[in-house]
Amino acid sequence: MSEIDPFETLRQISGGYCLSRSIHVLAELNVADALGDEALSAAELAKTVGADADALFRVLRLACAHGVFEQVGDSFRHSPASRMLCSDHPQSMRAFVRMFGLAVNWDAYRELEYSVRSGQRATERTLPDGMWHYLGQHEEANNIFNATMLAKAQGQIPAILACYNFSRFELIGDIAGGRGHLLSAILDAAPHTKGILFDLPHVVKQASGLASSRLTLQSGDFFRDVLPSCDAYLLMEIIHDWPDKKAVAILKAVRQAAPTEATLLLIEAIVPAGPEPDWSKMLDIHMLTLLGGKQRTLPEYKTLLKQAGFEFQREIDTGAGISIIEALAKQT
Ligand SMILES: C[S@@+](CC[C@H](N)C(=O)[O-])C[C@H]1O[C@@H](n2cnc3c(N)ncnc32)[C@H](O)[C@@H]1O
Structure with missing residues (x-):
């Protein structure tokens, strides 16, 4: 059995939110729909989705390292996981990924320590009326939640x-x-x-x-x-x-x-x-x-x-x- 390097375990887990956040942004920009069956460069994708070519390249390179999209030279093509980010995939996960990336969810995680100390929801600090009330008032977030x-x-x-x-x-x-x-x-x-x-x-x-x-x-x-x-x-x-x-x-x-x-x-x-x-x-x-x-x-x-x-x-x-x-x- 291979030993798990404890330093690497902590580094990957503590810094890993950049991976979650990158996937949220790729779903938000809808990069998956911009890619067909052919591989495209980050510059071509960036033009379609309205992004900076170099920044998009780096986010895609990280995502590819974890199985979302596949890097071929300087270009990118779909992997099975990135195909599920397409809006027309029969089991599309785009809404699911966008939901985890919603600003209200991200804001709540800033207050996780409050939850752990008190046992109460972190959203007491960020959304005093609660999530269901928020969704009732915010149509786009409600649509994303229900699609999720x-x-x-x-x-x-x-x-x-x-x-x-x-x-x-x-x-x-x-x-x-x-x-x-x-x-x-x-x-x-x-x-x-x-x-x-x-x-x-x-x-x-x-x-x-x-x-x-x-x-x-x-x-x-x-x-x-x-x-x-x-x-x-x-x-x-x-x-x-x-x-x-x-x-x-x-x-x-x-x-x-x-x-x-x-x-x-x-x-x-x-x-x-x-x-x-x-x-x-x-x-x-x-x-x-x-x-x-x-x-x-x-x-x-x-x-x-x-x-x-x-x-x-x-x-x-x-x-x-x-x-x-x-x-x-x-x-x-
Ligand atoms: C996690 S979702 C689950 C939806 C569905 N059962 C499913 O599994 O896809 C929770 C649902 O609870 C509903 N809900 C929350 N508070 C409620 C309340 N006080 N009375 C009735 N429904 C409520 C929400 O509107 C939402 O549709």
Whole structure:
């Protein structure tokens, strides 16, 4: 086994934000769309995207060293990862990358020390009214955020559909379902099932095109408004947005609306018990910093479910970096 040089480990990690930032800028400038099948020089790309040729060359050279674009002599061509930055890629990650680079997110990370000292979201310092309020007020950031949710779900939805039978339900409520990508895919696969998409008004407005005889839109706030009565509920990457008390309040709101024995499906990336690197451990720090939320272990989810009146049934690993946690509403 090769020894990891501790000096190099610290140098790469502590200085590594220049890599994240470079990728954000490449996505923002839309360099991927400027590149077709042929390799182009930095000067040619710079002309198309409105950049300085030398600075763009250096940022691209760094990105290439990490697998995003490929350097051929003084020119650049696509790698599989840079192709996913193209706007028309079927699993385009451009919005996802732009979202992590949004000024509000970047500002929040300046205050990570505050989060670590206090346990509170860093955005208390930078966005006192919180991220959801900010997105409701800023159309471009809201569009990027919602497109990100779609992008991250694209790879996961086929895996979710493959390992769970949704057609046994008559009515499924997708609570905080964003623009309805998961619910629409489920209804396509389960033609006798109906669905209700519930989210904040500025998000539901963007999903208005989905309304049909089988898909109803309901806007509201899960802390204030009554949730619909359904025989199954989906909460995909919702509980991780919130600290324990609020997470339990959301689950209790679902429990209050749910008939006894209704099924609850939490779809979340579960933090593994082992020490290995895992996306959920990074996502956990994004949740802490931006929202005061938390990526949880399975025992932590079981505790929340019990507190809210649900009985854990099973965890299904979809194999796409996300699990389905199935629970039943118990008699209160
Ligand atoms: C991380 S996104 C997940 C969206 C979707 N479930 C998915 O996985 O793609 C969180 C969602 O929670 C919604 N949300 C936040 N606060 C809410 C509230 N108080 N009531 C209802 N929805 C809320 C947001 O608008 C957003 O769509």
